[in-house]
Structure formats: structure tokens, C-alpha cells
Amino acid sequence: MPIFTINALSMDGRGIVRHGENGKTTFVSGALPGDRVEVTITREHRGYCEGRVTTLIEKAPDTIEPACPHAHTCGGCSLQRLPYDAQLAAKEQFVLEALTRIGKIANPPLRPIVASPDVLGYRNRVQLAFARNEEGKIHLGMRMPQSHLVVPAKGCRLLASGAEEIVQKVEELANRADLSVYEPDFSKAPARNGRNRGRAAGTKKGFLRFCQIREGRVPDDASLASARHIPEHQAFWLVFLTSPGSRLERAALARVATEILLACPTVHAVLHEERASEDMLVRGERRIFAMARPDFPLDPALMVMPLCGTGFLVDAADFFQVNTKAADLLAQEAANLVQKGPLFDLYCGVGAPGLLFGEGEITGIEYSASSIAMAKRNAARMGQKASYHAGDAARILQTALFKSAKPVQVLCDPPRAGLDSRVVSWLLEKRPEHIIYISCNPATLARDILALQKAYRLEQTTSVDMFPQTPHVETVSLLTLENCARS
Known part of the structure; x- marks a missing residue:
């Protein structure tokens, strides 16, 4: 079995060995930068290999003992051996690399990462x-x-x-x-x-x-x-x-x-x-x-x-953020970017956090019919004027109602796959002044920002650590239409 010293960390939390097995880059599950490990190669691809740690020969100098007894086998909390400040630094680097390498932005306007109030026991x-x-x-x-x-x-x-x-x-x-x-x-x-x-x-x-x-x-x-x-x-x-x-x-x-x-x-x-x-x-x-x-x-x-002092009705099988305290911080970051007036809320879920920002009419789209039913109830409970539509966002935006729409600002909170290319095309056609983009995947965020750069500039991106111990990170970004002054 090959023995490697890990050089870097991938965005999905695996150790990276440059010029590893057969001269290929190797991604190693269960390893962190600085670890010296014996590796079993599990898959070989044309340009790279995948492997897992068989023996941790020597730990990286700044790592710690994980809190969980399953840290070495589960794979879910791959950053658990890093001190929390090092986890935050790694996630900031993930976002930076995605925006520079995939988004082609030379100097991304990144704000400091927002830490989670709880780093263990946080999942609701x-x-x-x-x-x-x-x-x-x-x-x-x-x-x-x-x-x-x-x-x-x-x-x-x-x-x-x-x-x-x-x-x-x-x-x-x-x-x-x-x-x-x-x-x-x-x-x-x-x-x-x-x-x-x-x-x-x-x-x-x-x-x-x-x-x-x-x-x-x-x-x-x-x-x-x-x-x-x-x-x-x-x-x-x-x-x-x-x-x-x-x-x-x-x-x-x-x-x-x-x-x-x-x-x-x-x-x-x-x-x-x-x-x-x-x-x-x-x-x-x-x-x-x-x-x-x-x-x-x-x-x-x-x-x-609960979210920012407001109680949202949710069906127990539907989506809501898993880290209650960090979700408050995420919503507050987004609130700082939303302008007064009407809001288009794409991938709106049960209406959160969009309904928190409403000073004008909200138009929401969400694939889940049960989430849309909850969004309508939540809007009524908040006294907010809103119209919600259940179905695939890309298809709904092509209907007559939305073809004639003239959105001023759009809030997007898509799943990990990011925006459908047809949604990107709709945004470029309609050209709202501001897009507030909440993402749980830096790679697809960067891909979408690259496509939107035909008409938009990235004003800022803030990372929020919604998932301590894991490589996942949430971000809130503001994109502004070129030649459009932010009020």
C-alpha cells in the first residue's frame, strides 16, 4: 500500500496528494494536510485516484483528538480533527478557491466568515x-x-x-x-x-x-x-x-x-x-x-x-435549516443586503428567510407543494402580501406570468446543484438590479456567478459556518447589475 504525506484539502473534505499513485493526484478520505498515511486506493480514474486511510502513521502537528468516537470511520465530520479556527480558515479557503478558479474572479470581495455559536450538538x-x-x-x-x-x-x-x-x-x-x-x-x-x-x-x-x-x-x-x-x-x-x-x-x-x-x-x-x-x-x-x-x-x-424571533410553520418532512442559531446569523447577513420593495424569492421553501425581509410584495417559487402550502400560511400569519407557486422554478419562469415580470431584486436559495441554466438565462434577460444568492455549495455558486458576470458584478460574499466539523459551508452573496448604483 502506498504511503503519502497529504498536501492539501479538497472542498469535500478529503486530503489531496499531488503526484500520488502512478503520478496522479489522489484524493484520500479521512486525511488532513500534514498527515502521513498509508492509503488503500479504492478507485482509479483517467486523471486522478481515490483512496482511504488504512493507517494514520503520523498526525499533522496542529490536529486535535476528535470529540466523536466515530470520527475515523463515519466520514461525515471529516474536519473534526482540526481546531475550530482552522476549520473556519479551511472553509474560507474553499470559497476563495471556488470563486477564483471556477468563477474566474481575481480578487473576490470576501467578508470574514461567520462562526457557528455551537460546534457540537447543533443539528435540529x-x-x-x-x-x-x-x-x-x-x-x-x-x-x-x-x-x-x-x-x-x-x-x-x-x-x-x-x-x-x-x-x-x-x-x-x-x-x-x-x-x-x-x-x-x-x-x-x-x-x-x-x-x-x-x-x-x-x-x-x-x-x-x-x-x-x-x-x-x-x-x-x-x-x-x-x-x-x-x-x-x-x-x-x-x-x-x-x-x-x-x-x-x-x-x-x-x-x-x-x-x-x-x-x-x-x-x-x-x-x-x-x-x-x-x-x-x-x-x-x-x-x-x-x-x-x-x-x-x-x-x-x-x-x-424559530428564525430571528419569528415562528415559521413547517411540515416535519420538509426542508428547514438544520443549525437553528447559525440560521439566525445567515438570515441577518441576507437581511443586510435586501432593498426595500418587492422581492422575487426563488427556491423559497416555507417562506424563510424571504418573509423576514418583506416591505413589499413577495413572489415565491418552490418545487415542494407542501412547502408552498406552509409558505402561504406563514405569509398570512405575518400579514405579508405574497403569492407563491409550486413547481420547477425553471419551468414556472417560462410561463406567461413570469415572462412579463420585471423584478427589481431576486433572492435565490437553490439546492446544492445550484441554479438551473434556464433560471440564469431568465435573470440575464430580466436583469433585476440586485441578486441575493444564498448557497450551500461554493463550486456551483462560483459557476453561476461566472455565468451572471455577463451583466452583474459580485459586490460581496460572506461565508456562514452552518455545519461545524464538516467541510460544508453556506454563503450569502450580493450581485449588482452593472451601472446600477446601490441605494
Whole structure:
């Protein structure tokens, strides 16, 4: 096995060896710059290799002992051996490299990174995979990249307080019910760049796929009426994602859900959703049931998520930022860039954070119909004039309503894939004065900024550390139409 000294860090948190195996650049999972490691080469490509650490021969001098017992095997928190200030510096470098190398901006206008108030235990939502261990017992955990192995969630330091006890109860009841577990086939898994997303990635065997554990506030009458009221009662929602099940499998999972509500007083509701697509996306296609405690008269899936002193209604299966305190800081950064007046909010989710900025009418587009339903309710609770549209943003923007639109400012918060090229074309055609771009992927942000430079200049980019211990970073950027003065 080759022995390397790691030279650099990639944007996805892997160590980089220049001129490694066979003279190729090698990306090594589990390694940091300065580490001397023995490496197993797992994949060879035309221009580079991929590998994983077999033995950590010598640690980089400024690394620390990770807080999590699974840090060396899980792969999710690949920066955990770096002190937090070094993590922040690495993420600033990721953004700088993306904007210079991909965005072709010689001196990007970067502001200092905003640190997360919490660096452990910050996740209000975690998605755990079901698997069987060597003894055949069902357990929950984090799936190792491109592997059938699932690292147990016990001891994970990113879980919210109280979540681990729920994991243990779910495992106990799932084993008692003896339900089958979904077995993905990674020979057909999506590529790292996500372009093959939607292609077959499973064996069509097994029922249980994922369990999402999510923390939020339990809605009450006052919070339903006004977004200014944030309920105090905090609890967990569980969302089971399974393959399409038989009548007996569904009934067995319903019994598991009932027992969880009886055994775990911190769990407010349990949902069951099914996904027929043979892939690894944690997104239900059909809801089978949603049950809450008997004394709760409202929709069991309904929860309240606080953001900057406002309570947003959210369906427990829909997207909301996973780091509550850092999400406040992200929204505040965006608020500093938004002008008074109407706002187009693309990829608007449940209306957050766009509704926080509204001093004029808001027009929002979001793929998820359930998120749009929540956005409409949130706008009404905030007394905000808004119109929302469910569907693919690129397609909706080509309809007659939006072809005649004349947006002054646009807020974009797309998924990791970034803006669809048709959305970029629409922006270049409509030429709003300002674009506020929230991104969770520096590479696609830089790609989109490069395309928008035909008419826009990048005024500033601020990084916000939404995901401590991981290589992921959120950014907020302001682009201004050339020859347009910012008021």
C-alpha cells in the first residue's frame, strides 16, 4: 500500500496528494494536510485516484483528538480533527478557491466568515439509515460514503440533546418487529457530482430505509394565529422513510410508532412516508400516516421552527435549516443586503428567510407543494402580501406570468446543484438590479456567478459556518447589475 504525506484539502473534505499513485493526484478520505498515511486506493480514474486511510502513521502537528468516537470511520465530520479556527480558515479557503478558479474572479470581495455559536450538538434534524450489523440486529446510523456499512449513531456528537435515547428505542422496537431493511446496491449509485441522481441505486429488497429525527416547537393556537408567537414546548418528530410496504409491514410500523409515543415523552409525532424510487434520496413520495399524542388536535406533521424571533410553520418532512442559531446569523447577513420593495424569492421553501425581509410584495417559487402550502400560511400569519407557486422554478419562469415580470431584486436559495441554466438565462434577460444568492455549495455558486458576470458584478460574499466539523459551508452573496448604483 502506498504511503503519502497529504498536501492539501479538497472542498469535500478529503486530503489531496499531488503526484500520488502512478503520478496522479489522489484524493484520500479521512486525511488532513500534514498527515502521513498509508492509503488503500479504492478507485482509479483517467486523471486522478481515490483512496482511504488504512493507517494514520503520523498526525499533522496542529490536529486535535476528535470529540466523536466515530470520527475515523463515519466520514461525515471529516474536519473534526482540526481546531475550530482552522476549520473556519479551511472553509474560507474553499470559497476563495471556488470563486477564483471556477468563477474566474481575481480578487473576490470576501467578508470574514461567520462562526457557528455551537460546534457540537447543533443539528435540529438528522437523517439516519437503517442497517443490520454483523449479528443481524437492526441499528441506525450514518452510512459511510459509497458503502453498505452504517456507523452506529450512538455517541454522535452532532445529535441534539435527547436524540440518542430516541435512537435506542427505535432500534429496540424495530428489532422486536423484525422488519426487513433496505439494501442499496452501490454499484449503481449516483456519481459524486450528483448528475446520475434518479438512476437505479437499489436491489428492490427491504422495507426500512431511513429515520429522520427532528427537533422543533409544538404549535398552539397562538402560534397558528401569529408568527410573532413562538411556542415554548420543544419536542421531536420522527419521519420513517420506507420502500412501498405490504399491509402487514405498514401495520407493524404503525404499532412501532404507537409504542414510541408511549415510551418517549419527548417525541411529539411520528410519520411514515414511502419512496418507490430505487435511490438513496431521503424524500418521501407518499405519506402513509402521521400520528401524534392523543391530546393534540392539530395536524401531527405541523411544527414551528424559530428564525430571528419569528415562528415559521413547517411540515416535519420538509426542508428547514438544520443549525437553528447559525440560521439566525445567515438570515441577518441576507437581511443586510435586501432593498426595500418587492422581492422575487426563488427556491423559497416555507417562506424563510424571504418573509423576514418583506416591505413589499413577495413572489415565491418552490418545487415542494407542501412547502408552498406552509409558505402561504406563514405569509398570512405575518400579514405579508405574497403569492407563491409550486413547481420547477425553471419551468414556472417560462410561463406567461413570469415572462412579463420585471423584478427589481431576486433572492435565490437553490439546492446544492445550484441554479438551473434556464433560471440564469431568465435573470440575464430580466436583469433585476440586485441578486441575493444564498448557497450551500461554493463550486456551483462560483459557476453561476461566472455565468451572471455577463451583466452583474459580485459586490460581496460572506461565508456562514452552518455545519461545524464538516467541510460544508453556506454563503450569502450580493450581485449588482452593472451601472446600477446601490441605494
